[in-house]
Amino acid sequence: MTAILPELNPQGFRTIPEILDYATATYGPHTAFSALGAKLSFQDLDRKTAAFAAYLQQAGLMAGDRIAIQLPNLLQSPIAVLGAIRAGLVVVNTNPLYTATELRHQLIDSGAKAMVVISNVAHTASKVVPHTDVGLVIVTEVGDMHSLLKRKLINFVSKRVKKLVPKFRFANQVTFRTALRVGARARAVKHSAQSSDTAVLQYTGGTTGPARAAILSHSNLVANMAQVRYHLAEATGQPGDIWVAPLPLYHIFAFTAHNLVFLSRGCHSLLIPNPRDMNSFAKALKGKKFHGFLQINTLMVALVQNKAFRKLDFSSLKITVSGGAALTMDAAAKWQALTGGVVSESYGMSETSPGITGNIIGKEQLGSIGVAFHSTNIRVVDEHGHDVPDGEPGELWVQGPQVMQGYWNAPEETQNVLTKDGWLKSGDIVVRGNDAAYRIVDRKKDIVNVSGFNVAPNEVENVVSQMSEIAECAVIGIPDDKTGEALCLYVVGKNENEAPTKMEIIKHCQQHLTSYKLPKQIHYVETLPKNAIGKVLRRELRSKHKSECDQTPRQS
Structure with a gap:
C-alpha cells in the first residue's frame, strides 16, 4: 500500500470517519449539504450519521457487512453513506435506475446484508430482495428530511398526485426516519476503522459481462481526496x-468529491436530485452564489440550451470540473460562452477512487486530461508493456495510493488489469506531451462510456441474444454529441423474414437494462466480422460504422 505523503494530508487523515470528525469540529454550524430547500449542517450530519450507525449496529449488522445504498441526490444519501461507514460497514453504491436483473446481480455479487432504497424504485427492489441475502431494507421517501408540514406535502404529491411510488412490500422493512429515531436513543459502539479496511464496493462495467466491483479501501479514498485537494x-x-452537485453521488466522481473533498474543506454541496428536470434545476440555483460545478459533457450540452438556466447569475462561478466522460470541444466552448468560465477536464476510473489526472487550474488546455496528480505514477506503454516516448500513443498504466485493492470476487479480472507491483492497466490509449499533459486518443478495451457510465458490450449482447429470432449480435461504442459515446447494435437474424424490428429489440432491452445501456442505433447485417477462432472483431465494426458515416452526405 502506497503511503499518503504529509504534504498532501496535513491533518493526517487515515479513515473516512476521521474526515467527518474534523469537519464537524472545524465547520460545525455551517451548511454541509442541502437539497430541495432542506439543509444539513456539519453538526446535524454528525448527529444523524451517528444515529444511523447506531441503528445498523443494533439491527445486528457487523463491521465488514455490505449495505447497498440506492438513493438519488437527497440529504439521506450522505447520512446513509457516512453513517454506514461509521458503523464499519462497506457501502455498495447502487444506481436507482437499475432494472431488476442488474440490481439482483449487484446484491448477490456483493453479498449485501442490508439496503437503503428510495420509495420511488422500491417496487423493483421488492422483486429482487427475496432472492438475496438482504435481511433489512430501510425505505426513505423524497421529503423525509424536511419539516413536518413540508415533508407530508412533498411525500403526498410524490405518491398520490404524481404517482411516482408504485406499491411494494418487504418482509423486514423499516422507514429511514424510524431508523434515525431509534438510533438516536441507542448507544453506538464506536468502530475503530483501519486504513486498509474496505470502505466502498464501486461497481463498474466488466470487460466480459456484468459489472464488477472495485474494492476501495479507506486509504484509497482518503488518498484521492488529499490528491484532489x-x-x-x-x-x-x-x-x-457552494459546489453544485447534479452528478449522482452513487457515481465515484461525485461520491469522492462531495462526500470527502468538499466536506473536508467546509464547502456546501447543493444536491440536485433530478438534473433531467432542467427547470427545477435552474430554480434550485436561482439567487445562489455558487462557487463550483461538477459537470459531465452530457449535462453541459443540455443545460446551456435551457432558457431558465441561461438566465442564472454566474458571476460567482470560479471553477467547473468535468469528468466521468470525454469533454467535447463544442460543449466546453458553449459552457464558457454562457458562464464565462473555462472547463477544467479531469480523468479517472472507478478503480482509482477515481482521480488520476487533472488540468492545472488557470492553465487549462481543451482536449487535454491534464497532468498526473501528486504521488501518482503514470506509464504509457505499447502492447508488449514497454514504455513509449512522448508524442507516441500507448496504453495508460497508473500506480498510486488511490489504486483499488482489486475486483470483488473476481481474481482473474484483477490479474488482467493489476500487475504484481501495483500498476493498473487503464485500457485507454493516450499520448503524453512535452508539457507532461496527457490526451486520450483511443480506447483499448471494449467498454463503452455513456454519459460517464461504463457499459460492457457483452452485457447488452447477452440480453439481445435471448430473443429467439436473433442468431447473433455485437455492440460497439460510437461517438455521440450528447452522451460522449452511445451504443450501436449490429444484429444478424436467424433468417431474413424473422428478424425482430428495432422497436421490438428496444422493448426487450428495456425489460432487462437501464436506459443508458439501450442501443441508440441498430443495424441489420448478414454476418459479423470474425477472426480465425470466431471472435467478433469489434474494431472492424467500428471502422465500418465510421466509413458509413463519412460517406453519408451532411444535411444543409
Whole structure:
C-alpha cells in the first residue's frame, strides 16, 4: 500500500470517519449539504450519521457487512453513506435506475446484508430482495428530511398526485426516519476503522459481462481526496462556498468529491436530485452564489440550451470540473460562452477512487486530461508493456495510493488489469506531451462510456441474444454529441423474414437494462466480422460504422 505523503494530508487523515470528525469540529454550524430547500449542517450530519450507525449496529449488522445504498441526490444519501461507514460497514453504491436483473446481480455479487432504497424504485427492489441475502431494507421517501408540514406535502404529491411510488412490500422493512429515531436513543459502539479496511464496493462495467466491483479501501479514498485537494488548491473553495452537485453521488466522481473533498474543506454541496428536470434545476440555483460545478459533457450540452438556466447569475462561478466522460470541444466552448468560465477536464476510473489526472487550474488546455496528480505514477506503454516516448500513443498504466485493492470476487479480472507491483492497466490509449499533459486518443478495451457510465458490450449482447429470432449480435461504442459515446447494435437474424424490428429489440432491452445501456442505433447485417477462432472483431465494426458515416452526405 502506497503511503499518503504529509504534504498532501496535513491533518493526517487515515479513515473516512476521521474526515467527518474534523469537519464537524472545524465547520460545525455551517451548511454541509442541502437539497430541495432542506439543509444539513456539519453538526446535524454528525448527529444523524451517528444515529444511523447506531441503528445498523443494533439491527445486528457487523463491521465488514455490505449495505447497498440506492438513493438519488437527497440529504439521506450522505447520512446513509457516512453513517454506514461509521458503523464499519462497506457501502455498495447502487444506481436507482437499475432494472431488476442488474440490481439482483449487484446484491448477490456483493453479498449485501442490508439496503437503503428510495420509495420511488422500491417496487423493483421488492422483486429482487427475496432472492438475496438482504435481511433489512430501510425505505426513505423524497421529503423525509424536511419539516413536518413540508415533508407530508412533498411525500403526498410524490405518491398520490404524481404517482411516482408504485406499491411494494418487504418482509423486514423499516422507514429511514424510524431508523434515525431509534438510533438516536441507542448507544453506538464506536468502530475503530483501519486504513486498509474496505470502505466502498464501486461497481463498474466488466470487460466480459456484468459489472464488477472495485474494492476501495479507506486509504484509497482518503488518498484521492488529499490528491484532489492538493491539485485544486485554493480553487477547492473556502468554508461555506457552494459546489453544485447534479452528478449522482452513487457515481465515484461525485461520491469522492462531495462526500470527502468538499466536506473536508467546509464547502456546501447543493444536491440536485433530478438534473433531467432542467427547470427545477435552474430554480434550485436561482439567487445562489455558487462557487463550483461538477459537470459531465452530457449535462453541459443540455443545460446551456435551457432558457431558465441561461438566465442564472454566474458571476460567482470560479471553477467547473468535468469528468466521468470525454469533454467535447463544442460543449466546453458553449459552457464558457454562457458562464464565462473555462472547463477544467479531469480523468479517472472507478478503480482509482477515481482521480488520476487533472488540468492545472488557470492553465487549462481543451482536449487535454491534464497532468498526473501528486504521488501518482503514470506509464504509457505499447502492447508488449514497454514504455513509449512522448508524442507516441500507448496504453495508460497508473500506480498510486488511490489504486483499488482489486475486483470483488473476481481474481482473474484483477490479474488482467493489476500487475504484481501495483500498476493498473487503464485500457485507454493516450499520448503524453512535452508539457507532461496527457490526451486520450483511443480506447483499448471494449467498454463503452455513456454519459460517464461504463457499459460492457457483452452485457447488452447477452440480453439481445435471448430473443429467439436473433442468431447473433455485437455492440460497439460510437461517438455521440450528447452522451460522449452511445451504443450501436449490429444484429444478424436467424433468417431474413424473422428478424425482430428495432422497436421490438428496444422493448426487450428495456425489460432487462437501464436506459443508458439501450442501443441508440441498430443495424441489420448478414454476418459479423470474425477472426480465425470466431471472435467478433469489434474494431472492424467500428471502422465500418465510421466509413458509413463519412460517406453519408451532411444535411444543409
